[in-house]
Amino acid sequence: MSTAALKVALIGVNSPGYRSLALGFLRAHAQADPRLSDVGFQTLDLDTDADPWWIAWRVLALDPEVVALSVTCWNARIVYEVARIVRAAKPNASILLGGPEVGPIAEDVLRAHPNVDAVVRGEGEITFADLLVALKDGAEPADVPGVTARRDGGVASAPDRPLIEDLDNVPSPYLSGVLEPVDGSTYLETYRGCPHRCAYCFEGKGYGRLRRFSEARVAAEIDFVATSEGVRSFSFIDPVFNLTPKRLKWLAEHLEPYAASGIRLHTVEVDIESIDERSASELKRCGVASVETGPQTVGTRALQTCHRDFDRAAFAAGVAACRSQGIRVETDLIIGMPGDTAADVLSGIDFTISLDPGTVQLSTLHVLPGTELWNSAAELDLRFDPEPPHEVIATGEMDYLELRRLEVLGNAMVSVYAARVPHIGTGGALA
Numbered sequence: 001m002s003t004a005a006l007k008v009a010l011i012g013v014n015s016p017g018y019r020s021l022a023l024g025f026l027r028a029h030a031q032a033d034p035r036l037s038d039v040g041f042q043t044l045d046l047d048t049d050a051d052p053w054w055i056a057w058r059v060l061a062l063d064p065e066v067v068a069l070s071v072t073c074w075n076a077r078i079v080y081e082v083a084r085i086v087r088a089a090k091p092n093a094s095i096l097l098g099g100p101e102v103g104p105i106a107e108d109v110l111r112a113h114p115n116v117d118a119v120v121r122g123e124g125e126i127t128f129a130d131l132l133v134a135l136k137d138g139a140e141p142a143d144v145p146g147v148t149a150r151r152d153g154g155v156a157s158a159p160d161r162p163l164i165e166d167l168d169n170v171p172s173p174y175l176s177g178v179l180e181p182v183d184g185s186t187y188l189e190t191y192r193g194c195p196h197r198c199a200y201c202f203e204g205k206g207y208g209r210l211r212r213f214s215e216a217r218v219a220a221e222i223d224f225v226a227t228s229e230g231v232r233s234f235s236f237i238d239p240v241f242n243l244t245p246k247r248l249k250w251l252a253e254h255l256e257p258y259a260a261s262g263i264r265l266h267t268v269e270v271d272i273e274s275i276d277e278r279s280a281s282e283l284k285r286c287g288v289a290s291v292e293t294g295p296q297t298v299g300t301r302a303l304q305t306c307h308r309d310f311d312r313a314a315f316a317a318g319v320a321a322c323r324s325q326g327i328r329v330e331t332d333l334i335i336g337m338p339g340d341t342a343a344d345v346l347s348g349i350d351f352t353i354s355l356d357p358g359t360v361q362l363s364t365l366h367v368l369p370g371t372e373l374w375n376s377a378a379e380l381d382l383r384f385d386p387e388p389p390h391e392v393i394a395t396g397e398m399d400y401l402e403l404r405r406l407e408v409l410g411n412a413m414v415s416v417y418a419a420r421v422p423h424i425g426t427g428g429a430l431a
Helices: 021-031 052-060 076-089 103-112 125-137 215-226 245-260 277-286 300-305 312-324 342-354 400-418
Strands: 007-014 040-047 066-070 094-098 118-120 147-151 154-157 233-236 290-296 328-335 358-364 392-394
Touching (some): 007 076, 021 040, 021 066, 040 052, 066 076, 076 094, 094 125, 103 118, 103 154, 118 125, 125 147, 277 312, 290 342, 312 328, 328 342, 358 400
Parallel strands (some): 007 040, 007 066, 066 094, 094 118, 290 328
Antiparallel strands (some): 118 147, 147 154
């Protein structure tokens, strides 16, 4: 690529109505890099229900020299199709991917998708900026730490990049003006990593510890978002909102004035088993309208396999504490966990419905790249679609037909609960 100024398009293909916070961080950091002062950045946030040809039209209308796309299991097929169309229409553009779907399997992605030039692995802010500098200066992308790229007709991976020690060095997408707060679709990140190591989840993988943005940084973002015109609700993407009692108390003290004025937090994720009447009251002070939590499964073997703790009494008490404060609880269950039988899944549905949490959500297991289940699938007799979104096909306990019957029955039960019909039970309906 020439040494002329680059035009870079960052493309998010999101759930309808949402925007990519990850791309906001990437752009904010790259724009602040003095080495990239002559680079022009544009961001497009589009929806997963859009046609890939229309997305490609929107991308090509920007006439970019670099196209960077964020990839999850949910949008991967669309992204790969967009990359194919953009490559055909503009052969000299550099097409870069990053995100949890591609980072853990970067070399496989490049071999399977010849229209992609490079993959950013892991935490992306510094890596993405360094990669743009390499492209601008005509250097070798595959030499940039944290990048997997094409070289000499093959694929090469540079060493992993160390984690960012001080997260405050990454500019805020909101405070820098890259992202404008929008009611209902604005999310804040206050730390990176996860205190749990669930075998089916990619959150926190590669992070040996939690790293936090400073309280001053978080407070500044909260103040900016909560006072933005038209914003009446926002949320946090942190995997555990009630991470510690001290942190929850600090958040409550800072958010309470906004909650008193009607600002609400929608659907923060919590460890429900750690919530008592006092912490539920703190959530209420924060303005929390709804929380999302497990149990994902109540099956003993699946819990052991996936490294999850489950205390039935504490879970029920946490739901009751939240409900007593008027906080809606969204409980999540996963069909197809290794070790679970149909009876385990139905027992989980019965248990969560019996708590009357407000919402019960069922999903089918997706075996995600980089997770323990992905790496141990053969050992666990876990069969899944190798193509995204990697839905489970069969387990050692349930074949394809039984899983599909369980999906139908489970969703019917959840639908009946949503209609608030009492006394639902399983009654051997799979027989």
